[in-house]
Amino acid sequence: MSEPFVHPYIPNTAPEVRAEMLAAVGAASVEEFYADVPADLRLGRALDLPEPLVAEQDLARHVSGLLARNVPTTERLSFLGQGTYAHHVPAVVDEVIGRSEFLTAYAGEPYEDHGRFQALWQYQSLMGELLAMDVVNVPTYDGFQATGTALAMAGRMTGRRRVLVASDVLPAKLSKVRDYVRVHLDLETVPPVDGTADVAGITDRLGGDVAAVWIETPSRTGAVEHRLQAIADAAHAVGAILVVGTDPVGYGVLTPPAEQGADIVCGDIQSLGLHQWYGGAHGGFIAVHDDPRFVMEMPSRLFGLATTDVPGEVGFGDVAYDRTSFAHREEGKEWVGTAAALWGIAAGVHLALMGPQGMRDLGEVLLARTAYAQRALGAIPGIRLTDGAVHLREFAIDVAGAGLTASGVVDALRAEGIEPGVPAGEHELVVCVTELTSQRDIDRLAAAVTGLVAASAAEAAATLDTVATPEEHRA
Amino acid sequence: MSEPFVHPYIPNTAPEVRAEMLAAVGAASVEEFYADVPADLRLGRALDLPEPLVAEQDLARHVSGLLARNVPTTERLSFLGQGTYAHHVPAVVDEVIGRSEFLTAYAGEPYEDHGRFQALWQYQSLMGELLAMDVVNVPTYDGFQATGTALAMAGRMTGRRRVLVASDVLPAKLSKVRDYVRVHLDLETVPPVDGTADVAGITDRLGGDVAAVWIETPSRTGAVEHRLQAIADAAHAVGAILVVGTDPVGYGVLTPPAEQGADIVCGDIQSLGLHQWYGGAHGGFIAVHDDPRFVMEMPSRLFGLATTDVPGEVGFGDVAYDRTSFAHREEGKEWVGTAAALWGIAAGVHLALMGPQGMRDLGEVLLARTAYAQRALGAIPGIRLTDGAVHLREFAIDVAGAGLTASGVVDALRAEGIEPGVPAGEHELVVCVTELTSQRDIDRLAAAVTGLVAASAAEAAATLDTVATPEEHRA
Amino acid sequence: MSLPIAPKPAHRRFHQARWDEPVIFELSTPGERGVLVTAVEPGVRDTVGDVVATLPEGLARRTPPALPEMGQMRVLKHYLRLSQENLGADLNVDVGQGTCTMKYAPKVNEQLISTPKLSAMHPLQDPADAQGALEIIWRTERMLAEISGMEEVSLHTQGGSAAIWANIAMIRAYHEANGEGAQRREVITTIFSHPSNAAAAKAAGYDVITLHPDADGYPDLAALKRALSPRTAAIMVTNPEDTGIYNPAIREWVDAAHAVGALASYDQANANGILGITRARDAGFDVCHFNVHKTFGTPHGSGGPGTGANGVSAALAPFLPGPRVVRDGDRYRVEEGGPRSIGAIGPFHGVVPNIVRAYAWIMALGAEGLRAVAETAVLNNNYLMKRILEIPGASAPYATGRRRIEQVRYSWQELFEETGISSEEIGIRASDFGMHYWTSHHPYVVPQPFTLEPTESYSKAELDEYADVLAEVAREARETPEVVRTAPHNQTVHHTHHDDLDDPERWAITWRAYRRKYPDAVGA
Amino acid sequence: MSLPIAPKPAHRRFHQARWDEPVIFELSTPGERGVLVTAVEPGVRDTVGDVVATLPEGLARRTPPALPEMGQMRVLKHYLRLSQENLGADLNVDVGQGTCTMKYAPKVNEQLISTPKLSAMHPLQDPADAQGALEIIWRTERMLAEISGMEEVSLHTQGGSAAIWANIAMIRAYHEANGEGAQRREVITTIFSHPSNAAAAKAAGYDVITLHPDADGYPDLAALKRALSPRTAAIMVTNPEDTGIYNPAIREWVDAAHAVGALASYDQANANGILGITRARDAGFDVCHFNVHKTFGTPHGSGGPGTGANGVSAALAPFLPGPRVVRDGDRYRVEEGGPRSIGAIGPFHGVVPNIVRAYAWIMALGAEGLRAVAETAVLNNNYLMKRILEIPGASAPYATGRRRIEQVRYSWQELFEETGISSEEIGIRASDFGMHYWTSHHPYVVPQPFTLEPTESYSKAELDEYADVLAEVAREARETPEVVRTAPHNQTVHHTHHDDLDDPERWAITWRAYRRKYPDAVGA
Numbered sequence A, B: 001m002s003e004p005f006v007h008p009y010i011p012n013t014a015p016e017v018r019a020e021m022l023a024a025v026g027a028a029s030v031e032e033f034y035a036d037v038p039a040d041l042r043l044g045r046a047l048d049l050p051e052p053l054v055a056e057q058d059l060a061r062h063v064s065g066l067l068a069r070n071v072p073t074t075e076r077l078s079f080l081g082q083g084t085y086a087h088h089v090p091a092v093v094d095e096v097i098g099r100s101e102f103l104t105a106y107a108g109e110p111y112e113d114h115g116r117f118q119a120l121w122q123y124q125s126l127m128g129e130l131l132a133m134d135v136v137n138v139p140t141y142d143g144f145q146a147t148g149t150a151l152a153m154a155g156r157m158t159g160r161r162r163v164l165v166a167s168d169v170l171p172a173k174l175s176k177v178r179d180y181v182r183v184h185l186d187l188e189t190v191p192p193v194d195g196t197a198d199v200a201g202i203t204d205r206l207g208g209d210v211a212a213v214w215i216e217t218p219s220r221t222g223a224v225e226h227r228l229q230a231i232a233d234a235a236h237a238v239g240a241i242l243v244v245g246t247d248p249v250g251y252g253v254l255t256p257p258a259e260q261g262a263d264i265v266c267g268d269i270q271s272l273g274l275h276q277w278y279g280g281a282h283g284g285f286i287a288v289h290d291d292p293r294f295v296m297e298m299p300s301r302l303f304g305l306a307t308t309d310v311p312g313e314v315g316f317g318d319v320a321y322d323r324t325s326f327a328h329r330e331e332g333k334e335w336v337g338t339a340a341a342l343w344g345i346a347a348g349v350h351l352a353l354m355g356p357q358g359m360r361d362l363g364e365v366l367l368a369r370t371a372y373a374q375r376a377l378g379a380i381p382g383i384r385l386t387d388g389a390v391h392l393r394e395f396a397i398d399v400a401g402a403g404l405t406a407s408g409v410v411d412a413l414r415a416e417g418i419e420p421g422v423p424a425g426e427h428e429l430v431v432c433v434t435e436l437t438s439q440r441d442i443d444r445l446a447a448a449v450t451g452l453v454a455a456s457a458a459e460a461a462a463t464l465d466t467v468a469t470p471e472e473h474r475a
Numbered sequence C, D: 001m002s003l004p005i006a007p008k009p010a011h012r013r014f015h016q017a018r019w020d021e022p023v024i025f026e027l028s029t030p031g032e033r034g035v036l037v038t039a040v041e042p043g044v045r046d047t048v049g050d051v052v053a054t055l056p057e058g059l060a061r062r063t064p065p066a067l068p069e070m071g072q073m074r075v076l077k078h079y080l081r082l083s084q085e086n087l088g089a090d091l092n093v094d095v096g097q098g099t100c101t102m103k104y105a106p107k108v109n110e111q112l113i114s115t116p117k118l119s120a121m122h123p124l125q126d127p128a129d130a131q132g133a134l135e136i137i138w139r140t141e142r143m144l145a146e147i148s149g150m151e152e153v154s155l156h157t158q159g160g161s162a163a164i165w166a167n168i169a170m171i172r173a174y175h176e177a178n179g180e181g182a183q184r185r186e187v188i189t190t191i192f193s194h195p196s197n198a199a200a201a202k203a204a205g206y207d208v209i210t211l212h213p214d215a216d217g218y219p220d221l222a223a224l225k226r227a228l229s230p231r232t233a234a235i236m237v238t239n240p241e242d243t244g245i246y247n248p249a250i251r252e253w254v255d256a257a258h259a260v261g262a263l264a265s266y267d268q269a270n271a272n273g274i275l276g277i278t279r280a281r282d283a284g285f286d287v288c289h290f291n292v293h294k295t296f297g298t299p300h301g302s303g304g305p306g307t308g309a310n311g312v313s314a315a316l317a318p319f320l321p322g323p324r325v326v327r328d329g330d331r332y333r334v335e336e337g338g339p340r341s342i343g344a345i346g347p348f349h350g351v352v353p354n355i356v357r358a359y360a361w362i363m364a365l366g367a368e369g370l371r372a373v374a375e376t377a378v379l380n381n382n383y384l385m386k387r388i389l390e391i392p393g394a395s396a397p398y399a400t401g402r403r404r405i406e407q408v409r410y411s412w413q414e415l416f417e418e419t420g421i422s423s424e425e426i427g428i429r430a431s432d433f434g435m436h437y438w439t440s441h442h443p444y445v446v447p448q449p450f451t452l453e454p455t456e457s458y459s460k461a462e463l464d465e466y467a468d469v470l471a472e473v474a475r476e477a478r479e480t481p482e483v484v485r486t487a488p489h490n491q492t493v494h495h496t497h498h499d500d501l502d503d504p505e506r507w508a509i510t511w512r513a514y515r516r517k518y519p520d521a522v523g524a
């Protein structure tokens, strides 16, 4: 490293300027600025960090070298989902969110950051069309947070504590939501039947102390709820709120929950134009009808359309800012902070590119490939689909009948470069297909599983033989 | 494919709009627009092309799949140069030339394209500082073209035909230049001595019929010319022009040719912030002093500073546009067209990032690593450096003494993942190191060559044995 | 006029791009397509039939969503134009978003993450296929542990406030594990600590006590001692506070909290001024967090994604959220949270692209570099303070005559009293010069506030330009106040009417709602 | 005012970004660094010593180059600001650069090439390591052979004019090979063929004969026949010409050239209107070229790099330039040019990133798509022509009442006569609305020219907006001519003085020269 230390990221490390600035403020050294930091709290040594790579080329080689040890899904055949999905991201989406102006902006006013306001208001609006709802938030962190907040909203609105969890939910999501609301709400499970909600069971458990019924569709295993309206009617009958957690990817073909009685619809936008990023690119949406009782409970920012001094100019601003913790600290609704705006812009661009026909085509491909994969795997002797619901993108198989375990299948197929799915319990494997999973890909998975089943059967037969003729062994 | 054919790249394939537009112009079909194309010239069938991949994801998978068959220099240890060089490209360079505004612009006026004019004028100016010259063109295609034009300029200015080629030049470049100027100029070789120009030989051949002396520095083998002033003096004494072809990468430490009498300095900017791109990213510069006799012979566009109606505003425009073929067709100087503007912007950003100290550091690393590699390889028994000149980045070794051929070395080392250099003749191998080639990389090359030499020696010894004792064989 | 060019005037003659774009829905043309989806293969269709037609009753969407129909280039053009209408940190001297630590997010880091080797990784892949990602997460956590002095660090959370939530959730779990959950119902914070501390504590079920500073603007230790009790679960404080004042008694604050059995939580979102100078653990804190997107140079993304880093003492380590990356020899694997873990805050390992960016940022700087970051941020801040305080009408309440750390909350109160021009109006007018600022969080304890934080990223020339603009606007406030009041003039849009935004009858949060509420305006 | 929003006015209220940036040299601060270079290893230094100190006499640079010294972010910021001050095709309705075929360069292609698998390939690597690149070059050449009908295609050249040079160089070599080099000293072109045909022919040593069109603007076959002789080496023509008029007698032109032993060279730089409709070889041409950066959708890069594609008949194939990619079974290899090849025009295989982009572009469209490109480009052009001709004062000289192919050279002569406002002034004023055009190549055979080529990339709404702007400016020319004459008003810079640019005493082509010539202006 050069002496003095001058770094490209820190212009005022240039010695002349540094000296000039110190002189201008009348300080002998930067030490003076730290007068308030007591001596006994001072570190007094250099941080113990690896040698830096101050030359960009050295840094690039090092980091690229580490990343080169990853083998991504583009080099594997992946059927992994369970919260993060491999969808195609149109190049224009990446181009837009890669623009310096969006990437590096933060929290400017509706003037100098007009573009950000418009892009995010359009995101709200595009999501609104997809979900058939009038109010959508500037994204929060992810679907976990969105759901936690949606339920918390229901709790605040109803003043009640009970929440009926009527679908199969991802364990991590359930864990987050439970810890998030547990001071205010009690979650009770109403076990699903054949993949989807048990309407009768819900009705039985409903009462005047129920804040919300929580439905997940698609569920943890990709099952699509098809009796939402009945559930909504039952919930509304006792003054409970219907919260639907969902993935918006299917609403080009599927009826949006808002049209079947949902009061709050929430979930994750990762499927709408975000790469997988090792699970690191999620955004949470919360959508409600244009009812101030609901809107005023939302913690996130909400951008609204506004006029300006110039007729025809499209302006923007914050709707009901007083809801937020920015305005009123703990008197605001939960809190708001840096969340997932860029991903919201991305999802907006994605929806604008897809249009109604694109979302329809996508929904259809997903339904078709899912059904195809279900048939392909379900037809293998000993492999069983776990339920008879309509599935979107994910479904579960039970491999017990083939004498296999889920993790055994995973281990075996990884050796062939296939990630066959995510184990959920000893014998259940959740398999995911998207528009990036071709028929050939599915056929390859089915063939690999078939081979595995056959090998397992042969081995079982051999074991059986062995068991059947213990004499031989002793021989 | 959908019927009707609607494509995302072609908005007016949307059937309603298409019909509306046809109606607006009063045409029954697009056929009418082709009334002037005679029936017997009409293709009358669909072009025979591969099935298209209209879905972006399918296209991306296909093209990425093809490119995945490439194994780039980041996955090999490469000592390849000879016109295209592996230098570090700072990320900011790629960011700037990736901006839609620069990437997709073309030929707007100095108003709506002010940014392009300023960026290219700054490129000219930054190159001017590096080369110590007052006039630099908006880049032409590459160093080949720049050199062809530089010599053609000299021919037009002197009205003479003879050109003395006094350095070792890349064969492809020589071929281009020769074919380019052969109607107007005759190239004569003055063979270099010990790597650099033979000053006495040049002087001998100079006369009143010589248009130009052409020096390449670094030469084909990376040798740096160190007697430029003497050559310039000799050339000028007979009214000849000194044309110096060069790579600007070294001028943070090396004296620029303009300070040693060069009249026209030309070459390639690939080393200044451009990736290798399989040899597909070159740009040619031509630099002269601020002398209208020279300037008016330049075919390229030259941007100049200008005032505007507003004091302090920096404006731009074309200098001496009447020189160009745009203005006067065949009466212009050679021709001008779409060349390498974006690469010029890149080189400008690169020089601005590097600054004087960066270019100095870079030059020093290159000289040091080159010298180190020369010693490391030159120390191997049977391997000989071809000359004693100072070398920048490239140098040649002769492998004959080790009983090897250049292509034999290449074949053998490729098997170890090393590209050891470019063969030039049976025994000569041109080796290239840059700032991306570390000491360890060089040591690895030296070790591999040492191993090869040893194996070759052992084999030779074996053969010798065989030859020495023919009796044994017969036994 | 002709060459030479005259000198530039004192202030940049800026105009932001103005494209006057309509709302995207108005750009729709029936039938246009932006991107096409891959086709269902004939073999699939033959096998499964028409999957939409055979959906259960009511499940097939009846009317398609009214998304716009646009060719690809038009979508791109629309958003590129909007992007030019946005003032990213890369474009301006972004020192006006004080507390936000707007620093240079190096472009090389964007390039490094832009590889399928990261973007196409699924979080549940075989860890053997994810060693690069796991190693980077692990290393970054270890480096942050050294930087904070804490025992363990988790990068699981997706932003600063999420990290604060994790802090309070861990504190809650800790007290519950010790059987003190029911007893400890209060959290103490200060008014110049970030509001998310108060808000997250409240969301976690706590009563919040907010302390105001002493007359000099220093955190009030006596007030703290009065507020502490066996009911206290934790103190949650920012330091340096939003004023840029470092609490010299921070150790005493922590000790006082500990003395009543409370925990001490340190909001180090913005540690930019103290990197390598002093550490959370050395002041005795039990938990702390960094905003990786502030202190560690990841871009702010128009408002996220961010990344939080939660640091904890050994005692709190079992409570850390999410899955953890663990090193075994030279291999890395993922371990689910133990029995005392608060569990997932969000999916998987947090905002992985940010973690890689932060790793690269720290590696580009090293120990010496981090210290240069801190020292330069502080130098820049004190230099800018000098320049700002030279402007008549501007002041820096509190700690008069003392230095500040990395930022200052200033006040235009004097100027306001003189001219009636508010801080908000001045900030808007500044945008006409390509600069801007935000005032501060409500409540405006400092009257007519504005908060400047220059970080290490700006040159002296840029700081001077910024100060010159504020001086110019202050001059205008006195001499031509209408110019300020009617600003902006050189911006994408003009003075905007925010009167509808608080009225449920009139607000329009989506295009859908707008069309419904203003049916005659469609096509506007 | 409050919601709803009023309708937008008829014309976009545009303002281009204006940052008023100084020249970059004025941003220098001593000691700042933009990027650091890797250090020389101690082991290297120990071995080689001080390589600069030991350079031969005079070889070590005495004064460092006066490049600016700037932090990385400031360099970035400067260029980002400049970029916003540039109107890329992605941002505007770029139909005004007629003859330039400004079409959508799909972003997916940018993404596809942005991989070290392409950018870090060295052209002399083992072909076994370059099969992807080689296969794409080969396939693209074969597809272009089908599109042109020619026997062989080479993508070796770096732009349209370079391809034209290659055409004439091949023609020259061909005649020389046949012993007719000395005899055939003339090349015939037309005034509405691109100037590079005339200029390259001249540079290759030929005398150039330029034919003017007949009264209707059609290429004059009789004039051609008069000009042809045994001295003719070739005809070099563009078709459709710059007027957008397709030469219906093109076959007769070629036949007439062949009849005197001359070759026929087809400038198909812009084949956008005839893709899949008619082909060069079918009209009998011996050589042709495409501008890949025009017809095949690669971005124009602010003026390059482009890519040329040279197509030739079997007879001319041996003369093709550069190395060739050859297929052997399912492998690809590189073959150096044979004995009759004109050799390299530039390094290696041409502008490889453009070749990959073009490959992806063609593959995204296929035969049906290419035909849709042509048909839509032509529909758009005829639609726009209708709209333009409705503007009083605008006309489309020649071929009155007939359709055009892909572009039209219009004239404002009528308007000029009426108002004194020139076409150039109108184009500049159009930039105040976010639109622009260029006039045309000199000489202005069409008086007060402007050339519009809408390509397939723009929607009807965009073409309408463009036409509306020109109509508005024409109205201004009549009603408020000063507004037009003093334009631009909403641009980055104002009316610029070009008087110094032709004066060697005063022009300033570099900062160096400027400082030398205007020593008092330094620091301006």
Ligand SMILES: Cc1ncc(COP(=O)(O)O)c(C=O)c1O
Residues within 6 Å of the ligand: A336, A337, A338, A339, C099, C100, C159, C160, C161, C162, C193, C194, C196, C238, C267, C268, C269, C270, C291, C306
């Ligand atoms: C001190 C402090 N704490 C917490 C936060 C909240 O962080 P985030 O915006 O990431 O939620 C911020 C950011 O504004 C902050 O400055």
Ligand SMILES: Cc1ncc(COP(=O)(O)O)c(C=O)c1O
Residues within 6 Å of the ligand: B336, B337, B338, B339, D099, D100, D159, D160, D161, D162, D193, D194, D196, D238, D267, D268, D269, D270, D291, D306
């Ligand atoms: C018909 C025609 N020929 C040749 C050219 C020259 O191409 P380039 O600009 O790539 O040199 C052009 C481009 O302007 C053109 O339109």
